[in-house]
Amino acid sequence: MLRRRLRQFWDMCWTNGFLLSAVVCLTLLYLVALFAGFVSPYHYDNEDRTRSYHPPTRIHVFDDGRLTRPHVREYELTFDEDYRRVFVPVEGVRHDLRLFVRGDTYSFLGLLEWDLHLFGVGEEGRIYLLGADSRGRDLLSRIAYGAQVSMTIGLVGVAIALLFGLLLGGISGYYGGWIDTVIQRSTEIIMIIPGFFLLLALRAAFPPDWDSIRVYFFIIVILSFIGWASLARVIRGMVLSLREKEFVAAARVLGAPDRFIITRHLIPNTASYFVVYASISIPGYILGESALSLLGLGIQDPHASWGNLLQEAMSITQIQLHPWILLPGFFIFVAVMSFNIVGDALRDLLDPQQEVTTTI
Template structure:
């Protein structure tokens, strides 16, 4: 309730604080009138780790449309004079004087005893980096040609932030380019899984009877099959002459088709509990169709739980693509993904001599952990009264 100071002037009650255990007065009224989405948001804000994970994922996915601008080189460009070059350090100070971001140039000698290139850094020369500059041309989103980059190599120098691979390709540029494929696989795969899970789980939970028995048997058959061998078998069945785009959609379809049973079971169990509610009976008496009751009345009541489940499923999609590509049965060059990059680091001798080839593991670990933390926070926030 409002407190009257003088005629015509009121002081609004304090907004509801989700950190207080027992809201009272105006806060209690705000709590009681709040929608389920607002209650979920209030509790999710208290989960600091989940909020930080959400911000990290927001940055990752927000940068996907601009990978060509972020990458200093074309991911396929080869630098013949810098095969297996180690990462270059970006420095700010030279001999105690601030000169801005710069690198030192490389020089190499070929060791005739080990048959390896040995790189040395010339610390006497300073090569400043260039920002928002014109560099190698690219096709932005495949629509028009552009050549603007966030950061460019120094004039006459190089910028290998994560080193180069066996063909002299810049590993950092390839990791940035691979983020678009690896992160998109998770979203497309979960969209397929989400649609199938809602459809079959909704039918089984609301209709029951023989429909429930058929769906349950389908789920049990799929869950009884070993996941990784099934992935391998279906991926190996893809025609080898398919284009990279078709292979991409084939892999996402496989991941989505094999992930829906868990979500369908969650939807079924919720609908079994909700279909006996009074508002469902009222909708039935008013002549609402089964599809409308499921889609407009039942599923929205536990959508927050579904979003939490979907968030926890996306990491398995990303890891699935990475594992299949690592084993050579997923995406293949010239497509660049984190799994394809790790496939090129299978040679243990090369990894021992050139450990920077394992750099694609870092974004995979960061993204998977961020999704797990975000999913935990959403799962806890899905029940604000708990």
């Protein structure tokens, strides 16, 4: 069953260019998140205050019209005639781009300390492929580390929401009666309150000065607390109709206990829905975290997430002067878009109608 589905998904990827690029984007983003320390040239908190808002550096392959090793120029800060800060290249000073250089130490996959980076220019210069922030920290490195938060918060959050939504929805639908009433009223209470205010209220109930790791897990819990309710309602509805199916009657005749019927007969048959639900609701988690962090209530500096990176882009003048600080937003856009495309494709794939047409 699963193998057939994966095969169909694979086939879909090759016929649908959007889907293929979405899958490629997501794969790349997760690889970046996983190997953030390795792919980023600097540690996320490696700052150089003399190079505040350093613009993105170009990689040159020509020097004086001759082909050379790829290198970047050294820039220095001056002021133009309007007394605006500008970085201008310093003639003759170049830093060769090298692969697998030693640099800041980081913990590789949480297992060992390592200092090897995919690329870099060594100690003497600095490379800012995507520019720098106000404190001269490399934006590329911060986006890579930020991906660790932003790309996982959705997965973990959805997993928790799924666990609760499926179990409570399944129990609610299968038993009915007062159990159903209690669970459904609880979901309604959660759903009545506008999500964003609930998010803020829950965050406000806890100390503001927690460290980032605790905040990270706490945000996940808040988001899944809001997320499970809508899932539980739909799963309940599906279970209500599924429990009338003959295979549930058959299971009871065969002596299956309720626990077995709910977890093995009913919930797996809602998979076509909850797989789609999961992939479509991940963007909500990414955006929720971004919103909290943007407001300064989520991940705190110096730790990076795509949301708190955007804090720098809250003033329009900053965006005018240093447009690259909007780039984290672009990554949010790509991730959200990709999850939506994949979710749509999964919906088409798992649609029972589809099943019918392929078996004609």
